[in-house]
Amino acid sequence: MTAPETDHGGTGPCGSGPCAGDDLPVHPFLALRVAFGMLLCEDDFRVLMGNARGKLMLHQAWQHGPGVVWGLPVRRDGDELRVGPGLAVDGLGRELHLESSRRLSLRKWVKAWIEKHPEAVGKAEVRPEAGKRETDKTEGTGAGKRTPVKVWILAEFASRLDSPVPALADPCDVTRRHDDFSRVVEGARITVTAIPPPPWRPYxxxxxxxxxxxxxxxxxxxxxxxxxxxxxxxxxxxxxxxxxxxxxxxxxxxxxxxLAPEKDEGEVCPSWAPVTEDHAGVVLAALTVEVTEDEGCVEVGKVTVDPWVRSAVLPTTTVQELTCALAPGLIGAAREDDAGGPRLVRPSLRWCRENRLLEFRVTKPLAPGSAEVESVEITSLDSGGRGWATDEVSRIRITDDGLCVLVDLDQRPAYETVRVRIRGTGPKPLYGRDPHVPFAGVDGGPPAGPDEGHDAVLTEHLPLAPATGRTEA
Incomplete structure (x- = not known):
């Protein structure tokens, strides 16, 4: 990820990494042990602060991941881009709190962007509006060429020192300061970058x-x-x-x-976080700006804000309820016992004798005498719009082992698109030998009961033979 191109709303960050800046210590695996009579110094209190902070960051980074918790809307407001208040968690598990709106001047940002990318402006032609000639786009206006620029709006961690209080001067401090800051205010800064941090998608x-x-x-x-x-x-x-x-x-x-923590070359911070500081920012929106530059005059055209690229951190209660979304179907399927009827082996359909014989196999033996011409229906659809044809079945035979069915047709199917329906329902379905229950449909399908099975419906595409194919339904 490139360095942020614009930093807006920062208030003097004093530490933006998990181990950068001594004012915000992070020690997830180092705790303070005290005993009566110990003399404690500043470092001990830093360990005390850093342990609780580090544990929370460790948990949030690995167990929840980065995303927006609430708010942080991004919208255009005249010549400005406004980011509203909200809360997010970054890739290092830190809370990014924006207490008030942040504003970004689009004109100033575009001018700064052009200064950094002069070669990118002017390569895209302005498209004429509907009803205008191609030459109308610059005629009499002196307008330059318009370039669409796409960037990402990020929220990143920032902090500042606050609340100075009297303090004893450090003998080694040549400035002899007699006060020091007693608070660290954590917040967020809004940045714009040309390359967003890669999404963290483990598993x-x-x-x-x-x-x-x-x-x-x-x-x-x-x-x-x-x-x-x-x-x-x-x-x-x-x-x-x-x-x-x-x-x-x-x-x-x-x-x-x-899984392992991400590392950069020369990384000096503790290798406990899933991502590095450069990839810790939270994407709030994608921003597309049409930029026009003509002889030093910068104009901002159409601005499109896409907030749907952001990730949301869902609360546990919502996640619990979402897990029940498909549970009724799964629970019902699990409780419904399958009667064990024979099923169609897929793929096993085979056409023979110039498509006048259909053969298929089943998973369990069929009962003798259960196969009648009504047990299998074959229809075909004309691609030229003449509709459906019913292809008559003359007889159905079951092999001695009961696992293969042979379907004889009076003629080959009339048209190319052929629908085969093997009945496990209705008055005359195929029936299993043991157990003596109806045909249960396609192998791997839903459970079938002892009284009513399932039909198996398959579609075949058979090329017509002009010499033998029928021409009318």
């Missing part, structure tokens, strides 16, 4: 498992998580919650083993 395997991320190139961990997700999806619905929990625990254990 990559878990995020892939839950569909929140995609495996990247040369991403063995992501591919492993995707394979585990596919295995969980293939588990029957009644057992899927337990399978997902087992997968979550396994992948989370692998993820947490690989």
């Amino acid at each position: 990559h395997r878990v995020r892939v498992l839950l569909g929140l991320e995609e495996p990247g190139k040369d991403d063995s961990a992501g591919r492993e998580a995707r394979r585990v997700a596919d295995e969980v999806a293939a588990v029957p619905a009644g057992e899927r919650a337990r399978a997902l929990l087992a997968a979550l625990r396994r992948l989370a254990a692998e993820d947490v083993t690989g």
Whole structure:
């Protein structure tokens, strides 16, 4: 991350890192031990202060992560950008409190930005407004070329000294000061940067498992998580919650083993924080400004503020309730017992004899005599708009082992898009041999009962053969 290009609202920070500035000590793993008669000095009190502060920062940084807690709205107000009061937690676990609004002059900021990036201005042409000719954009106005500039608004930690009180002069202090500051006021400063801090998104395997991320190139961990997700999806619905929990625990254990504090080259601060100071800022908004510069005259055009790029820190009570969002469906599926009916093996559909014979396999043997022409329905849809055709089934046969079904058609399907419906419902469904219950649908589908099963519906795309294909529904 580059250094902030604009620092607005700072009030004399005296320490912005977890170990920078002696006024805010941080000692998460060092505690004060006192005994009667000890002579304590300033350093001992600093250890006393730094332990509690360090413990809190350590917990917030690793257990909650950075984000906005409340407020900190960003909006344009005339020629200024205004950031309202609010609270955030940065990547080092420090609270960023903005007690009052901060204002940033867009014109002054744009002028400073142009001075730092003169080569970037003037490369983008001004687009003419609707209904105007291309030459109208500069005709008679002398306007320059407009450049869209995208930056990020950050909240970063800042502090200042306050409340001076009388103090004994330090013999080694040549200034012989007789007072010193007794308070450190913690707050936030608003900065603008061209490169935002990278988002802190640990637990990559878990995020892939839950569909929140995609495996990247040369991403063995992501591919492993995707394979585990596919295995969980293939588990029957009644057992899927337990399978997902087992997968979550396994992948989370692998993820947490690989976690480590981020380090910069030459890092001197304690290596306990998940990110470095350069990556600790909290993104509040993305800002796109159309900048026009013509012979030293700077103009600010359209300004777009996108606050949805920020991360929010949700309270625990909200997280608890969100975990119940899909629980009713999972609980119901887990409690519903599957009767154990045969299911369609997917993929097992195979067309033979110029598409006049359909063959498919099931997971358990079918009962003899349970397959009638009504047990399988085949229809096809014309891509030219002539509608659906019902493709008549002449007979259905079950092999001796009961695991394969052969469906004979009078003719091949009429059109290219073919729908196959294997019935586990209705008056004449396929039935299992042992247990003697209805067909339960596709393998891996929801539980089916002993009285009513599930249909399996699949779509096939079969090319037409002009010599044998029918032309009308």
